[in-house]
Every structure is written in structure tokens, then in C-alpha cells.
Amino acid sequence: xxxxxxxxxxxxxxxxxxxxxxxxxxxxxxxxxxxxxxxxxxxxxxxxxxxxxxxxxxxxxxxxxxxxxxxxxxxxxxxxxxxxxxxxxxxxxxxxxxxxxxxxxxxxxxxxxxxxxxxxxxxxxxxxxxxxxxxxxxxxxxxxxxxxxxxxxxxxxxxxxxxxxxxxxxxxxxxxxxxxxxxxxxxxxxxxxxxxxxxxxxxxxxxxxxxxxxxxxxxxxxxxxxxxxxxxxxxxxxxxxxxxxxxxxxxxxxxxxxxxxxxxxxxxxxxxxxxxxxxxxxxxxxxxxxxxxxxxxxxxxxxxxxxxxxxxxxxxxxxxxxxxxxxxxxxxxxxxxxxxxxxxxxxxxxxxxxxxxxxxxxxxxx
Amino acid sequence: xxxxxxxxxxxxxxxxxxxxxxxxxxxxxxxxxxxxxxxxxxxxxxxxxxxxxxxxxxxxxxxxxxxxxxxxxxxxxxxxxxxxxxxxxxxxxxxxxxxxxxxxxxxxxxxxxxxxxxxxxxxxxxxxxxxxxxxxxxxxxxxxxxxxxxxxxxxxxxxxxxxxxxxxxxxxxxxxxxxxxxxxxxxxxxxxxxxxxxxxxxxxxxxxxxxxxxxxxxxxxxxxxxxxxxxxxxxxxxxxxxxxxxxxxxxxxxxxxxxxxxxxxxxxxxxxxxxxxxxxxxxxxxxxxxxxxxxxxxxxxxxxxxxxx
Numbered sequence: 001x002x003x004x005x006x007x008x009x010x011x012x013x014x015x016x017x018x019x020x021x022x023x024x025x026x027x028x029x030x031x032x033x034x035x036x037x038x039x040x041x042x043x044x045x046x047x048x049x050x051x052x053x054x055x056x057x058x059x060x061x062x063x064x065x066x067x068x069x070x071x072x073x074x075x076x077x078x079x080x081x082x083x084x085x086x087x088x089x090x091x092x093x094x095x096x097x098x099x100x101x102x103x104x105x106x107x108x109x110x111x112x113x114x115x116x117x118x119x120x121x122x123x124x125x126x127x128x129x130x131x132x133x134x135x136x137x138x139x140x141x142x143x144x145x146x147x148x149x150x151x152x153x154x155x156x157x158x159x160x161x162x163x164x165x166x167x168x169x170x171x172x173x174x175x176x177x178x179x180x181x182x183x184x185x186x187x188x189x190x191x192x193x194x195x196x197x198x199x200x201x202x203x204x205x206x207x208x209x210x211x212x213x214x215x216x217x218x219x220x221x222x223x224x225x226x227x228x229x230x231x232x233x234x235x236x237x238x239x240x241x242x243x244x245x246x247x248x249x250x251x252x253x254x255x256x257x258x259x260x261x262x263x264x265x266x267x268x269x270x271x272x273x274x275x276x277x278x279x280x281x282x283x284x285x286x287x288x289x290x291x292x293x294x295x296x297x298x299x300x301x302x303x304x305x306x307x308x309x310x311x312x313x314x315x316x317x318x319x320x321x322x323x324x325x326x327x328x329x330x331x332x333x334x335x336x337x338x339x340x341x342x343x344x345x346x347x348x349x350x351x352x353x354x355x356x357x358x359x360x361x362x363x364x365x366x
Numbered sequence: 367x368x369x370x371x372x373x374x375x376x377x378x379x380x381x382x383x384x385x386x387x388x389x390x391x392x393x394x395x396x397x398x399x400x401x402x403x404x405x406x407x408x409x410x411x412x413x414x415x416x417x418x419x420x421x422x423x424x425x426x427x428x429x430x431x432x433x434x435x436x437x438x439x440x441x442x443x444x445x446x447x448x449x450x451x452x453x454x455x456x457x458x459x460x461x462x463x464x465x466x467x468x469x470x471x472x473x474x475x476x477x478x479x480x481x482x483x484x485x486x487x488x489x490x491x492x493x494x495x496x497x498x499x500x501x502x503x504x505x506x507x508x509x510x511x512x513x514x515x516x517x518x519x520x521x522x523x524x525x526x527x528x529x530x531x532x533x534x535x536x537x538x539x540x541x542x543x544x545x546x547x548x549x550x551x552x553x554x555x556x557x558x559x560x561x562x563x564x565x566x567x568x569x570x571x572x573x574x575x576x577x578x579x580x581x582x583x584x585x586x587x588x589x590x591x592x593x594x595x596x597x598x599x600x601x602x603x604x605x606x607x608x609x610x611x612x613x614x615x616x617x618x619x620x621x622x623x624x625x626x627x628x629x630x631x632x633x634x635x636x637x638x639x640x641x642x643x644x645x646x647x648x649x650x651x652x653x654x655x656x657x658x659x660x661x662x663x664x665x666x667x668x669x670x671x672x673x674x675x
């Protein structure tokens with residue numbers, strides 16, 4: 001599976017733009033037919049979605065707030081995908097990242113650290129916890145042959161259990177009665193808003209992370225080595241590439257991104273760690289990564305789109321009387337359409353060349 | 367679980383045993399379904415969506431028709447339809463079965479929540495229980511042995527599937543497709559057709575497993591009904607080494623492990639409630655790590671499987 005356009009000209013580009021846009025349009029049509037069958041006016045629903053996502057400055061800010069963590073969790077799936085791995089552990093990495101960021105904040109606060117130091121501690125521990133979490137899945141893959149998809153899936157549940165265990169036990173703030181959570185990190189330590197807007201700095205982190213990951217994966221020898229290992233692991237090994245180390249490091253970077261998302265949720269949104277960290281950003285991030293075809297730069301607009309779809313859910317509930325799961329239905333249709341559209345890629349060329357049977361995904365990391 | 371209160375500490379093994387039977391049924395059906403699908407060389411990671419759709423559809427049909435067994439049938443048919451969708455998508459070139467599974471999981475769960483909104487309030491007829499605890503005077507034992515027919519069907523299905531896989535022609539074809547698609551093609555077998563049938567049958571079983579959730583235990587429809595039983599199917603099958611009878615054993619073990627947290631809580635042990643709930647996941651991961659090797663595939667794993675490669 002080719003993960004990126006090699007040339008930015010000609011049919012490759014047309015394909016890269018036209019196929020996802022076509023899949024998007026097709027899924028909107030299917031979704032429209034679906035809501036019509038439920039007695040809603042599809043055009044009205046489309047309009048409400050646009051209004052709820054991008055229509056006003058307020059709703060656009062809401063969209064940006066949702067897009068920020070999606071950028072980071074999408075990287076959690078997109079980076080290992082360069083190596084041919086399917087990691088779906090974003091949710092767990094968000095949770096452990098947020099939990100350890102909150103713990104670090106409480107610990108450094110107890111030591112009397114100034115807000116800057118508290119934020120730095122949160123940042124580092126969030127990154128580190130996520131890195132170790134997904135790095136574990138990567139290490140199990142290369143050293144024990146455990147499927148990274150299964151292990152990261154299981155790690156999601158384990159991470160959520162650890163979160164619930166700690167916020168209802170050792171780290172519980174006695175004042176949090178109805179909703180067990182850790183003690184607040186304190187308003188002075190919160191991650192503030194970007195200048196001039198009601199959007200926190202997490203958005204800047206997300207954009208920056210996507211840009212850095214793009215440079216790393218597409219403009220450095222590290223990224224080239226990763227792509228080579230993902231394309232043909234035997235060739236990579238013959239070329240002397242340290243494939244195992246590449247996998248573990250890439251997974252750690254991926255996990256660090258998702259852990260950062262958890263840190264941002266704690267530091268800027270909730271102000272404490274609680275079950276609210278399990279918010280589905282990890283799952284939606286998988287979808288964002290696949291729509292963006294695992295290209296870090298393409299993640300930016302796709303995260304905005306999916307963030308917008310999420311933000312419009314509330315308005316749809318109010319105006320069209322559609323249930324909140326409407327958004328999930330659209331996401332599901334979109335995901336299926338995007339995957340199905342993969343098969344259209346490179347069709348004219350396939351007609352010219354002799355049919356080559358698709359071998360098992362060239363992702364077998366030795 | 368109140369079963370355990372009156373018996374003191376003896377209530378814990380009893381509640382675990384009861385839980386093993388009760389909670390294991392959805393595990394059993396999804397793992398048998400996944401086992402069948404994976405034997406054909408494809409992974410269906412979307413059984414969570416199938417399970418939740420089956421739970422919703424089964425409950426809805428049971429409510430509308432007044433017959434719980436019609437609900438079970440409907441749940442199975444919905445599951446088979448989702449399986450057909452999975453198989454159709456995966457039969458296209460360059461479409462990855464794992465990714466399609468994730469997509470169908472999101473789609474199934476979303477669709478079930480959407481269509482299931484009006485079903486949260488009404489009460490549908492539930493499946494009857496078969497009381498196997500008649501020999502005992504203890505109400506706790508009787509409650510623990512209220513077994514559902516679906517569990518017995520599933521338990522009987524496991525050896526039947528094993529026999530089918532090992533001793534029948536269709537089982538041989540299925541295994542050939544899973545071990546080497548090229549050999550199967552050389553034999554004149556339509557690989558995609560076999561895989562579609564296996565995925566549809568697997569979806570049918572997973573849908574039936576979902577109907578158990580909404581029609582017997584816990585026995586109502588709501589959005590928190592499934593606690594990831596469908597996701598666990600893939601792990602369970604690896605754990606059971608692609609053997610239906612071992613799927614039964616693994617499901618009982620996981621059911622028992624899932625009952626441990628609530629059972630301990632009922633006798634006042636609240637520490638570690640969530641950790642005990644996560645016990646199945648931790649155990650699965652530990653077993654995977656122990657059983658896997660970086661240099662050779664897992665034992666008994668179908669060679670065409672893209673999952674553990």
C-alpha cells in the first residue's frame with residue numbers, strides 16, 4: 001500500500017484529491033438518503049451541519065477545539081502506518097497521558113513549583129506516558145511478534161481501567177462526589193488560550209506536531225527508512241536498516257502525540273483527570289488518519305472536517321430532532337466509503353500492466 | 367450481584383461460576399463467529415458493531431413481534447448482513463480487512479445507537495431461563511443456575527463446529543482457503559465466496575450473541591450494554607488457538623474473570639474493582655506475549671491471516 005503521493009503533479013495528484021473528495025461526496029449522499037429515510041430533510045441536515053461546524057465564529061471555535069486533539073490522536077495511527085502497522089491504541093494513550101499529566105501537575109504543585117514548571121512537568125509526563133504506552137505495543141510487535149493492532153486494542157481497556165482505579169482510589173479528590181476525579185491542577189496552571197481567540201494552545205500543539213511529523217516522515221532519512229521498512233521489510237533489512245528500532249521509535253513518537261492530546265485535555269479543558277478523558281478522540285483519530293491516508297499534513301484539514309462534524313452534533317439534535325448518534329453514523333459511512341475508495345486508486349495503470357496478485361500487506365516486520 | 371451476600375465468602379466462587387455461564391454467552395458466540403471467519407483467512411475486527419446491532423435489532427424485533435426467539439433470528443440476520451458487507455468490501459483489491467473491521471465497528475455501533483433511541487424505554491419479551499438448580503434449596507444456587515437456552519446452543523455448537531472443520535468437506539475447503547488461497551484456487555475453489563460465507567456465518571453468530579445481551583442478561587437495550595465483548599472476540603480466538611472447543615473454554619474463563627470484580631464488591635472488597643474488570647484484557651495480553659514469538663507465527667494460526675502475520 002502506497003501511503004503518499006510520490007509526485008505532486010499529474011494523475012497522482014488528481015487521484016489524491018479526487019478520490020477522497022469523491023468518497024466524501026458519496027458518503028454524504030448515502031447519509032442524506034439515510035436521514036431522509038428517518039424522516040428528516042437531508043438538505044436541512046446538511047445546512048445544519050455546516051452551520052454547527054463552520055457557520056458562526058462561535059461554532060468554528062468549537063470545531064477548532066475538537067480538531068486539536070484529533071490532530072494528535074490521528075498521528076498516533078498515521079505514524080506507525082508508515083511502517084505498515086495498524087495501531088488503534090490512541091484512546092488508551094490519551095488516557096494515560098492525561099492521567100500522568102494530572103499526577104505530575106499535582107506532584108509539582110505540592111513542591112511549590114511555579115506555573116511554568118508545572119506546565120512543563122505536565123507536558124513531559126504526558127508525552128512520556130503516551131510514548132511508553134504505544135512504544136510497548138511496538139516493542140511487543142518486533143520482539144515478541146504480538147500483533148500491534150490487538151495489543152494496542154487491549155492496552156486501551158487496561159489504560160481506562162488504570163484511570164478509573166486511580167481516580168476512584170489513590171488519586172481521588174474527596175471533594176469530587178458525583179464524578180470521581182483527581183484534585184484540580186489549579187486555574188493558574190491551566191493551559192491558556194491562543195491570543196485573540198477562545199481556543200486553547202492545544203490547537204497550536206496539534207498543528208506543530210503535524211508539521212514536525214510531516215518533516216520527519218517525508219523530509220528526513222529517518223522517514224525514508226521508515227517508509228522503506230513499511231514498503232518492503234526484507235529490502236530494508238538487507239540495506240542494514242535497524243527495522244526494530246525504527247518501529248519502536250515511531251510507535252513512541254505516535255504515542256507521545258496521543259499522550260500530548262491527553263495532557264491538553266487535562267490542562268486546558270477539564271482541569272483534572274477523570275473518566276471524561278475517555279471521550280472517543282482516540283477512536284475518531286483512527287478515522288482521521290485513514291481519511292488523510294496517514295499523511296501528517298493532510299491530517300490538518302481532515303481533523304478540522306471531523307471536528308466540525310462532531311461539533312455539529314448538538315445542533316442536529318436540537319433543530320432536526322436527530323439523535324446524538326447521527327454523527328457516529330456519518331463517521332461510519334465515511335470510514336467505509338474511504339476504505340472502499342482505495343480500490344479505485346491506480347485503476348487505469350492496472351489495466352496496462354499485467355495483473356499482479358496483491359500479496360499479504362508488506363508490513364511483516366521481522 | 368446480590369447472589370453472593372448471604373453466603374459470605376462462599377458466594378465468590380458461586381458468583382464467579384454463575385457469571386462464567388451468564389457473561390460468557392456473548393463471548394462464546396462472538397468468538398465462535400470470529401473463529402469461523404478467521405479460519406477462512408480473514409479477520410473481522412468489526413464484531414463489536416455486529417454485536418451491538420444484533421442487541422438493538424433483536425430487542426426491537428422482540429418488542430414488535432412479541433417473540434424473543436424471532437428477535438434472536440433477526441439479530442443473526444442483521445449480523446449476517448454486516449458480515450456480507452465486510453466480505454464484499456474486503457473482496458476488492460487493496461482493501462485492508464483490519465481497517466474495514468474498525469470502520470464497521472464504528473458504523474455498527476453508531477447505527478445501533480441511532481436506530482435504538484426509541485427502544486430504550488419499552489420492555490420487550492425476554493428469553494426464558496432454564497432452571498438447572500432444582501436440586502438445591504439455596505436460592506443463590508438456584509439463581510446461579512438459571513441458564514439460558516442460547517448458552518446451551520452455543521456450548522453444543524462449539525464441538526459441532528470443530529467436527530465440521532475437521533471432518534467435513536466444507537470444513538476442509540474452509541481450512542484450505544485459510545491456509546493457502548493459491549492452493550484453494552488451484553483446486554477450483556472460489557476463495558471470495560468461501561470467505562463471504564464464513565464472514566456471514568461469523569456475523570450471524572455475533573448478532574445472536576448480541577441478542578443475548580439485550581434479551582436475557584442484562585436483558586434490556588441501552589447504549590452501555592456491551593462492554594467490548596465484540597472487540598475481545600479477536601483476542602479470544604487467538605487465545606483459543608482457532609479451535610471452537612477451546613473458544614468455549616476461553617469464553618467461560620473470561621466470563622468468570624468478568625464476574626470476579628462485582629463478586630468481590632458484593633462481599634465488601636471494593637479495592638481494585640476496575641482492575642479486576644480489566645483482568646480479561648491483562649490476561650489476554652500476557653498470554654499473547656507468552657505464546658508469541660518474533661521468529662515464527664502463532665501455533666495453529668491460519669497462514670492467510672493478515673492479523674498476526
